[in-house]
Amino acid sequence: MTPALIAALAEARAAARPVVLATSLPDGRQCLLPDPAADAALNAAAAAVLDADRAETRAIGGASWFLAPQNPPLRLIVVGAVHIAQALVPFAAATGFAVTIVDPRNAFATDARFPDTTLIGDWPDEAMRALAPDGRSAVVTLTHDPKLDDPALDHALRSQAFYIGALGSRKTHAARLRRLAELGHDAAALARIRGPVGLDIGAVSAPEIALSIIAELVAARRGAALGRLDGKQAA
Amino acid sequence: MSLEPSEDILSIAAHWRAAGEDVAIATVTETWGSSPRPAGSRMAVTASGKLAGSVSGGCIEGAVADAALATIASGTPQLLDFGVTNERAWEVGLACGGKVKVFVERLS
Known part of the structure; x- marks a missing residue:
């Protein structure tokens, strides 16, 4: 060497x-x-x-x-410079993802809240067009705002992104799927979206939710069959 | 920009070398069974005793560091084999029952 x-x-x-x-x-x-x-x-x-x-x-x-x-680093594109995004950044960096945060709302997407992270202040449809997610990219939407989340998910579904996740309750997600169906996405395409995003680890706090999202991302990247490592059923 | 941990070790090794340290790099090249670190995992060792990264769960790092010092001194790379250890024996090995090969080379 x-x-x-x-x-x-x-x-x-x-x-x-x-x-x-x-x-x-x-x-x-x-x-x-x-x-x-x-x-x-x-x-x-x-x-x-x-x-x-x-x-x-x-x-x-x-x-x-x-x-x-x-290989070039895996990419994680996060839409929404919210509290959970702040918690997500350090986990994502440690597991080998280069993170880009998209949020046109200037109050959220600040260098003070996201030091050393790539921030894009464009609207998600514009930002996603420029970022062009590929098969080594993951896209997670966190805003809860259809104006921001929907265009990002629409773009993600038209890409080869290996992971697409959307924060929101089951009810919110069902409404979101109806809107995306109206944009022309069929059931198979919509099934690519993990919503509510993350593994069911009973996450409550922002770091816990970030951990559940990262755990699901790693599982998707490694093609893991989810379950307990000791093979036992959950109680 | 984030780095894969295994890649970061080479940067650390290069940084140490640039600072005048004598450095060896150990890399897991093959694994069998339930070895804790995958092929490509790296550890950097200096003659002065600095250490970064890992090639196992801590079971063989000591033996690899000893081999690294020998390689730093001789300049000759080594391909080391670590197999299953008897739990009650004290020889170096992997208690998990796995086997690994580790390549040790000097950073010139």
Whole structure:
């Protein structure tokens, strides 16, 4: 390992460019992939580990290669610079999400309330068009205000976002689904929205609700079957 | 911008190296069974005793740090195997019953 290689990894991360650090075992020879000069089988294996987003050791051309993928960070787009959003930011950062907060209401979306977080003061439809959520993006709406939440959810449903969540009671959510259906979303599309958002952990306070949302996000990202790790039924 | 914890370790290692420390990096390259940290997990170690990150739940970090010091001194990388330990034996291993391979290299 060299400082130059670490700098190259940091540069790729800053440019949101997916790369793989390949290490030949056990001699420790290293390179970054993809690289047109590298072996085709090595480049193909690199593409596979980036896709799976999981490091692994592979036998390629009679040699053993450890391939460590570095994908651009997952994104969490939060609509509503509300109290729960403030609680959500530190959990999201710690679990590897780059957070963007969207809220056109100047009183809420302030740097004082959200230090070190990307804030967008545009209306959600405009902001979502610019942010263009992809398959490594999650969208959570927290405003309770249909004027703000609905356009964001409408955009999210037309994207490949891997997680879409909307804060609000069951009654609020049912009304929301009727409005989104009028915008042309069918039942299968609407089923993508997790509403009320979050896992049922009995959350009451803002940090507890943030934790239930993050737990559900992690489960969606990892494709987890939810349940107790000890396999027992909840009492 | 947030960082995956495993990536952050390399930045810390580079920072220590730039400050004149002798540094080794340990990386989990393969796991079997219920090992606590996935492949790609990293730990950085300095000759002066600084440590960041982890390669297990704390079971093998001491042995990996010892190997790291040897690699810092020799410059030769090592591929270490840690298997199941007998609960009542004192040898280094994983009480969880998992197995891991850890690659240790010097940061030049």
